[in-house]
Amino acid sequence: MLLNSRLPINDFLNNNFSCTCGRIHSVPIQQVLIQDGALKSLPDLLIQNGRQRPFFLYDSTTYKVAGVLISSIMKDKLPYSSYIMNQSEPTPDEKTLGEILIHYDPTCDIIIAVGSGSINDLSRFISYKLGIPYLIAATAPSMDGFASNVAPLIVRHMKTTYEAHVPFAILGDTALLSAAPMPMICAGIGDILGKYTCLCDWEISNIITGEYLCKGIEGIVRKSLDTIVSQINHVKSRDQGAIRCIMEALVLSGIAMSFAGNSRPASGSEHHLSHYWEMVFLFDGKKPVLHGTKVGIATIAVIKAYELLMSKYIDFNKAKKLAELYSYDDWVLKMKDLYGPASDSVIELELQIHKNSTKNRIARICLLEEHWEELRQTAAQLPSSDTVSGYLSELSAPASPMAVGIDKSTFINSFIAAKELRNRFGLLQIVYDLGLSEEIAEEVWDYFNN
Ligand SMILES: [Zn+2]
Numbered sequence: 016m017l018l019n020s021r022l023p024i025n026d027f028l029n030n031n032f033s034c035t036c037g038r039i040h041s042v043p044i045q046q047v048l049i050q051d052g053a054l055k056s057l058p059d060l061l062i063q064n065g066r067q068r069p070f071f072l073y074d075s076t077t078y079k080v081a082g083v084l085i086s087s088i089m090k091d092k093l094p095y096s097s098y099i100m101n102q103s104e105p106t107p108d109e110k111t112l113g114e115i116l117i118h119y120d121p122t123c124d125i126i127i128a129v130g131s132g133s134i135n136d137l138s139r140f141i142s143y144k145l146g147i148p149y150l151i152a153a154t155a156p157s158m159d160g161f162a163s164n165v166a167p168l169i170v171r172h173m174k175t176t177y178e179a180h181v182p183f184a185i186l187g188d189t190a191l192l193s194a195a196p197m198p199m200i201c202a203g204i205g206d207i208l209g210k211y212t213c214l215c216d217w218e219i220s221n222i223i224t225g226e227y228l229c230k231g232i233e234g235i236v237r238k239s240l241d242t243i244v245s246q247i248n249h250v251k252s253r254d255q256g257a258i259r260c261i262m263e264a265l266v267l268s269g270i271a272m273s274f275a276g277n278s279r280p281a282s283g284s285e286h287h288l289s290h291y292w293e294m295v296f297l298f299d300g301k302k303p304v305l306h307g308t309k310v311g312i313a314t315i316a317v318i319k320a321y322e323l324l325m326s327k328y329i330d331f332n333k334a335k336k337l338a339e340l341y342s343y344d345d346w347v348l349k350m351k352d353l354y355g356p357a358s359d360s361v362i363e364l365e366l367q368i369h370k371n372s373t374k375n376r377i378a379r380i381c382l383l384e385e386h387w388e389e390l391r392q393t394a395a396q397l398p399s400s401d402t403v404s405g406y407l408s409e410l411s412a413p414a415s416p417m418a419v420g421i422d423k424s425t426f427i428n429s430f431i432a433a434k435e436l437r438n439r440f441g442l443l444q445i446v447y448d449l450g451l452s453e454e455i456a457e458e459v460w461d462y463f464n465n
């Protein structure tokens with residue numbers, strides 16, 4: 016079957032797609048059910064697939080939201096075990112993973128993640144390590160990781176993406192999803208709005224570094240974006256149809272990541288900024304901000320940065336001279352300052368790939384110069400920063416770094432440091448290569464403050 020971005024979700028499942036990119040894409044999710052009352056099909060779904068004893072994992076909030084409903088649905092159908100974590104927002108780190116394993120019932124043969132963000136990441140990782148499937152009973156359309164095959168975990172203070180597997184099935188009961196807290200629904204929308212900049216980064220990386228790009232996968236992600244934007248007006252009233260569309264868009268985005276085999280189709284500079292802010296909040300002991308909320312704000316920042324960059328006169332020769340002044344030792348000191356206890360992994364990555372070395376940087380500057388007009392045209396396809404900001408404001412969602420407690424120095428530092436989290440070329444590396452990180456960051460900060 017040929018990959019066609021207009022196909023509905025269930026046509027993407029249990030199929031192999033010979034794609035125009037030359038690869039075969041598939042995702043081993045067996046079922047996605049997003050509708051009113053979807054949870055009622057849970058026992059039959061498990062029985063049909065030969066599962067004998069599910070293990071339900073809740074946090075304190077998702078148990079309150081769905082615990083009684085799930086108990087009544089499972090009653091007299093299948094024996095099961097469950098564990099309810101004390102926290103309402105468990106941190107997906109070594110400690111929490113250990114806690115879940117201590118309470119896990121080894122007679123179970125599937126994990127049911129009841130929740131969204133962290134519960135989903137933790138269940139995906141643990142079930143993968145245990146060699147058993149997992150299923151998601153989603154309680155909020157708050158992020159796009161439902162269908163993804165990787166697990167972002169915080170290990171040694173550093174957000175790192177680990178290999179895992181996709182869920183066996185995703186159940187999104189729209190009665191539950193539409194009753195989710197509005198900030199969580201808005202976070203889901205923010206996570207999808209991030210695809211604007213992520214796709215722009217991907218296209219530009221394809222031009223500059225020759226990185227693999229699949230137009231079919233890109234089409235799926237654009238479909239998610241179009242769906243979200245078309246539903247924004249109906250979200251405030253918690254219209255179940257609109258919430259179903261948002262959940263479908265989030266699942267589609269995850270399928271796109273699974274098709275690509277990594278998070279490239281769904282995560283670019285906006286996600287790197289968000290990850291950096293998250294880490295700083297963690298170090299400072301501040302209350303975490305929802306992933307998608309940060310991604311939405313970071314998307315506006317990255318679009319604004321693209322707008323500013325493309326309106327500047329770029330002195331490529333000056334950039335090359337600056338690159339010659341690069342000192343690895345100074346860079347290490349800077350990373351130690353900006354990353355604190357997490358700097359080891361960032362330095363380790365640079366030692367493997369040397370992406371900031373004078374030689375590699377100058378090579379990229381030459382390519383940037385050669386393809387600048389093409390880059391300008393690619394960036395011109397982005398919606399304006401004001402448009403995306405307007406989407407979030409219309410939902411009364413936070414639309415600036417200050418609105419979620421990100422201070423100026425964290426913001427400026429993130430423009431310098433966040434690109435070191437991954438070996439992934441995009442806006443943040445471009446402004447660094449051109450010696451403009453701080454200048455652009457200051458201007459973007461001013462934009463938010465005007
Ligand atoms: Zn492809």
Ligand SMILES: [Zn+2]
Nearest residue numbers: 159206306310
């Ligand atoms: Zn995300």
